[in-house]
Structure formats: C-alpha cells, structure tokens
Amino acid sequence: MKIAFYGSSLLSSYWNGAATYYRGLLRALAAHGHDITFYEPDAYGRQENRDIEPPDWAKVVVWQATPEALKAAASEAAKADVVVKASGVGYEDDALLEAVLSAARPDAVRIFWDVDAPATLAELKEKPDHPSHRQLERLDLVLTYGGGDPVVSAYRALGARACIPVYNALDPRTHHPVPRDERFAASLGFLGNRLPDREARVEQFFLEPAERLPEASFLLGGSGWTDRPLPANGKPIGHVGTRDHNAFNVPPTAVLNINRASMAEIGFSPPTRVFEAAGAGACLITDEWPGIDLFLEPGKEVLVARDGADVLDIMADLSEERAAAIGEAALKRVLAEHTYEQRAVLVDDLLRKTLAARRAGAAA
Template sequence: MNIAFYGSSILSSYWNGAATYYRGLLRALAAHGYEITFYEPDAYDRQKNRDIEPPDWCSVVVYEATPEALRRVAQRAAQADIVVKASGVGFEDEALLEAILSHARPEALKVFWDVDAPATLAQLRAEPDHPLHAMLGRLDLVLTYGGGEPVVYQYRSAGARECVPIYNALDPGTHHPVSSDERFSCDLAFLGNRLPDRERRVEAFFLEPAVSLPGRRFVIGGSGWHDKPMPPNVVSLGHVGTNDHNAFNATPLAVLNISRDSMAENGFSPATRVFEAAGAGACLITDAWLGLELFLKPGEEVLVARDGGDVAEILDGLTANRAAQIGRAALQRVLREHTYAHRAVDTDRIFREFAKRPKLEAAE
C-alpha cells in the first residue's frame, strides 16, 4: 500500500518537534513495504535549517506555502491507498484537510494523525464551530502520538469513529550512546523550544533549580530562548539540530524532560525527548505525569520530580555512577519494548484492519 502523508516537515526539526517521530515511524513502516510520499510546506524557515536530506525510504515533496500549491499537492491524495493529514502542518491546516478529503478516493483509508492531541482537543472544546468538528465524521481513523484512554474517549465523544494512540519511541539507528562533547558538558540539560504552554514549567523545573544550585552548570537548547533572562550558571545554545541530539543527551550528568501544560495535565504523553535521551543512555529526570510507568520504571529507569525543588534535590544527590546505572537501565528498557519497529508493527496491523472498514461504513 502507498501512503500520502501531509505533515509539518520530515527534513527539518527547526520549530518542529514532531520531526523525529515522523522519521522513526515512517522509516519503520517503509520496512513493512509501504511506499510513502511526505508532503511538507516551505514554512517557518525549516527548509533553510534542514537536518537531513530526502531519505531513500520516503519520497518528499516540498511545496510553497500558497493556496495554489496546497491545492496541487492535495490533488495527489487521489493516488494513495492511505491518506494521512497530521496536525500542526503550519500552513492552512483546515483548508488542507478539507482539500485532501475532497480528493481522496472513496476506498482510501483517511487518517487524521494528531501529534498534539491534548492541545487539539482543548481547542475543539473552546471552539464549537472549529472546522475539525465537521470533518471528524468524514475520517476513518484518528491516530495520536500519545494521550492514552483520556484522549481516546475525548476524540470518540467529539465524533471520531475510532482513535488509537501510537506513542513516541526510539529509532536506535538514529539515537544511541556516543562519546561526550564538551559543548554540552553540564550537570543538567534541557532541550525544547520556547512555547507559551511550556515556558512556565521550564521556569519552575529548570530555571528555579539553577538559581538554587549556583555552583552547578545548566544547559538549555531549543529555539526562542535567546531573549529569556537566565541565571548566570545557565548556558543557552539556541537551536540544536538532530545530528547533535545524541551528544546533547549523552554528555550531561542528567537530562531533564519537561512536559507541555496540556500533556502534563492529560498524562500518557511521553515526549520524543524521553526516548531520545533513554536511547543515548542518559540519566533522565522527568516531571511527573500519569502513565509514566508504562514506559519507564520510576526510581530505576527514570527519576521523577514533582516540582523544581525535587529537581534540585535529585541533582544535588546524584552521583556519576548512579546516573550511569539509570541510563543503562533506561536504554535496555526502550530497546526491549519501545522502538519504532515495535510501533510500526502496531500501526501496520491497524492500517490493515481499518482499510477493510471504510467501504462498509461509507455505504451507511
């Protein structure tokens, strides 16, 4: 089967946290025999900040961020057996979904793949006239990259025929242990773009511990932090390309994961960074969220903090040997249970199961 996948970008992680998710999962699906074409708009300077060139396991079509170019690529949905529209493409998302649904063949499997389901669902609750409300009934399936049963229930209540989470995971060919890099040498590192629903939690879980531990070195990577006031023991690196993620994760004593507000409130939403860090053998400290134990065991494979005070306390008592032990345990766990090869098996099964349903349901 062939897939037409409309997403933000597979070539660039610049202002695009879903890049490694797309890459890992679609490469694993290609290994199952899927022929994939990824359509991405030339937006947000992503094409000027590419992390990879077009891969051999996926065709990539970059189109201009104009209504006419959008219409042209949407017409190509008619050639696909499976048509996927991801959330957060970044240019005329609702118009793109409408155009794709209009051009997809009746027998094609039509999928909305939400890479930020808690935020999307909050928007749907706040906007009863949002166009996605009307389009959910025209879709065969909603996939999400997290959220667990709370998200499944909410999407079904909103009118989706079915919703299935496909969680983030590790691509061991991309993220793995490497030698340390002096650029990222520190006691605690955090990687994430500056976003409105994350900034307050970054202040609480990262900047406040830095203030309370003035003798420790902290490093923050990600776009948008350049004009954010930082304590003197914090180094701000700006955008860190995916080619440097392994060293960024493998070098510090510990790496911090901070969920966005909506994901922390909903739970069951492990960020891509969780698996990237574990894959590099990093000692991960994460904010607390419901469902964490489904992916890593607290106290043995990950350290959990309820607030910035916990982060400071954990870091103050963390030894290099203890950090290395946790990192090794996390790496073993994700290799055993949480790779994109595991996720692709599930996704392939779901695609094949749901591909049989639309013809009957469309006739209702």
C-alpha cells in the same frame, strides 16, 4: 500500499518537535513495504534549517505556502490507498484537511494524526463551529501521538469512529550512545523550544534550580531562549539539530524532560525527548505526569520530579555512578519494549485491516 502523509516537516526539526516521531515511525512503516510520500509546506524557515536530506525510504514533496500550491499538493491524495493529515502542518491546516479528504478516493483510508491532542481537543471544545467537527465523521481513524484513555474518550465523545494512541518510541539507528562531546558538558541539560505553555514550567523545573545551585552548570538548548535573561550558570545554545541530539544527551550528569502544561495534565504522552535520552543511555529526570510508569520505571529507569524543589533534591543525591546505572537501565527498557519497529507493527496491522474494511464497504 501507497501512503500520502501531510505533515509539518520530515526534513527539518526547526520549530518542529514532531520530526523525530515522523522519521522513526515512517521509516519503520516503509520497511513493511509501504510506499510513502510526505508532503510538507515551505514554512517557518524549516527548509533553510534541514537536519536531513530526503531519505531513501520516503519521497518528500515540499510545497510553497500558497493557496494554489496547497490545492495542488492536496490533489495528490487521489493517488493514495491511505491519506494522512497530521495536526500542526503550519499553513492553513483546516483548509488542507478539507482539501485532502475531498481529494481522497472513496476506497482510501482517511486518517487524522494528532501530534498535539491536548491542544486540538481544547480548541474543538471551545469552538463548537470549528470546521474539524464536520470532518471527524469523514475519517476512518484518529491516531494520536499519545494521551491514553483521556484523549481516546474525548475524541470518541466528539464523534470520531476510532481513536488509537501511537506513542513515541526509539529508532536505535538514529539515537544511541556516542562518545562524550565536551561542547555539551553540564550538570543538567534541557532541550526544548520556548513555548508559551512551557515557559513557566521551564522556570520552575530548570531556571529556579539553576539559581539555587550556582556551583552547577545548566545547559539550555532549543529555539527562542537566547534573548531571555538567565542565571549566570545557565548557558543557552540555541537550536540543536537532531544530528546533535545524541551528543547533547551524553555529557550532562542528567538531562531534563519538561512537558508542556497541557501534555503534563493529561499524561500518557511521553515526548520524543524521553526516548532520545533513554536511547543515548542518559540519566533522565522528568516532570511528573500520569502514565510515566507505562514507559519507564520511576527510581530505576527514570527520576521523577514534581517541582523545582524535587529537581534540587535529585541533583543533590545523584552520583555519576547512579546516573550511569539509571541511563543503562532506561536504554535496556526502551530497546526491549519501545522501538518504532514495534509501533509500526501495530500501525501496519491497523492500516491493512482498515483498508480491507473500507474496500469491502465501497464494493458493497
């Protein structure tokens, strides 16, 4: 079936943490025979910072961030069997959702794909007059990046017909073990953009341990950190493109995952970094959040820290041998249970059943 997908960017991970998720899942869906066109705006300097060129498994349409171009891109939804509007596209999201849903054919499946459900739900609860409240009843499905039962229940309470989490996963063709690259050698590495609801947690889990372990080296990747004062042993390296994520994950003794505050509170939302690190065979330390044990086993496949003090304790006891064993166990687990191909089987079945129901209803 033809899928029109409106998202932030397939081509660039620059200020776009969902890029790996889109690439892994849509590539796997294309292997099921779907004809995918991805519509992304030219915004936030992403086109100047591409990680990949347009792939052979999806057509990419880059539209200018103007009202006229938005209208033209949205009109293309009329050609599709499945129309998807993702959250956080980056230009006039509310207007784009309205335009895309209005352009969709009566027999097309309409989906809102939320890659930041905690933030979206908080905004909807705070704003009863938000236009998205009216759009929920026009949707066949809300799919989410994660969130588990709390997010499902919240969306259903707001009027969504169905809400189904489609969790992050691993594309082993993209993220896998590679030879050690000394550019990224460190005791602990963290990769994440500087965001308002993440910075305090980065201070707690990463910067404070760095100050208390001056003999260790701390590598900080991601946009926005270079102008922030850091401990002497903390090295900021700026944006790390997806082509270097494997290289980043391999050399440190351990790599750290720090969820944004909203994601950590709700839980059941493992970010792409978790599966990228596991896919590279890295020893992962993650902040604590509900549901981690559904994806990796604490103590065996991942190390869990409640705060910066736990990070210090973990690093004090973490030998190179134990770190390697944890990384090996994590890689084995994600290859067995958490690949995008496995996620795509779920989505493919869901799309086919929903489209059949939609067409049956349109013909009635």
